[in-house]
Amino acid sequence: MDRTRTRTRYFTPSEVAAHNTTSDLWVSFLGKVFDLSPLVACFQGDPLLLPITECAGSDISSWFDPRTRDIRRFVDPQTNCIRYYTPRGRFIHTPPSGPRSDWDNDVGEPWWRNLQYQVGLLSEKTRWIRIVNTLTSxxxxxxVCSEETMEEILQRYLCYNSHARSYTWKFDGAILDMSATLMENGVPDDDQELDQLGLDRDTFIPAVLLHFNDDLTEG
Structure with missing residues (x-):
């Protein structure tokens, strides 16, 4: 089965961080990646956008209760009422602390629960690989994301080599299963062990070799 057709796309934190403007604003939280650009456009000029725009491109998981997956709440010591915990200030779809005539309770699905903004998932563990074209050196x-299949990694690599599908991908002499992840293909992730040994990760980045399909004699 081709898992790339049914799987949600994974993003690295650096990819999320690249979307850090009001016209192109992404955030991540609780493992999800949201594109809030349409929300910002809809509420342009609203001061309640400020906490969101200040965090453009960053992870805002600290805003949420991982158990309820809702905004954190607390009991207001002055009113004894339960309120959303928003230390950076109220933001879009969070109610005010008390009754107000200008607040419409019927906001529908709050943006953090609205899956129309979700563009993918945040990788729990990224890793580096060297992709070596044996034809051109x-x-x-x-x-890449550790959760990605080789086919998804190939998709990332196409911007460097548009003919990447004309190559056979190998590691340690074995042809890689493009529907499986690096780990499933036996490409180890030694980052934790290297850190424990005090060794430089960059020195031990695994190499995936690309062999042009007309020349499969090497490796």
Whole structure:
């Protein structure tokens, strides 16, 4: 089965961080990646956007209760009422602390529960690999998500080599299963062990070799 057709796309934190403007605003929280650009456009000029725009491109998981997956709440010591915990200030779809005539309770689905804004998932662990084209000797260092299949990694690599599908991908002499992850293909992730040993990760980045399909004699 081709898992790339049914799986949600994974993003690295650096990819999320690149979307950090009001016209192109992404955030991540609780493992999800949201594109809030349409929300910002809809509420343009509203001061309640400020906490969101200030965090453009960053992870805002600290805003949420991981158990309820809702905004954190607390009991207001002055009113004894339960309120949303928003230390950066109220933001879109969070109610005011008390009754107000200008607040419409019927906001529908709050943005953090509205899956129309979700564009993918945040990788729990990224890793670096070297992709070496044995035909041209060109080498590309690439950060990928550990959850990605080789086909998804190939998709990332296409911007460097549009003919990447004309190659057979190998590691340690074995042809890689493009529907499986790096780990499932036996490409180890030694980052934790290297850190424990005090060794430089960059020195031990695994290399995936690309062999042009007309020349499979090497490796």
């Amino acid at each position: 060109q080498e590309q260092l690439q950060e």
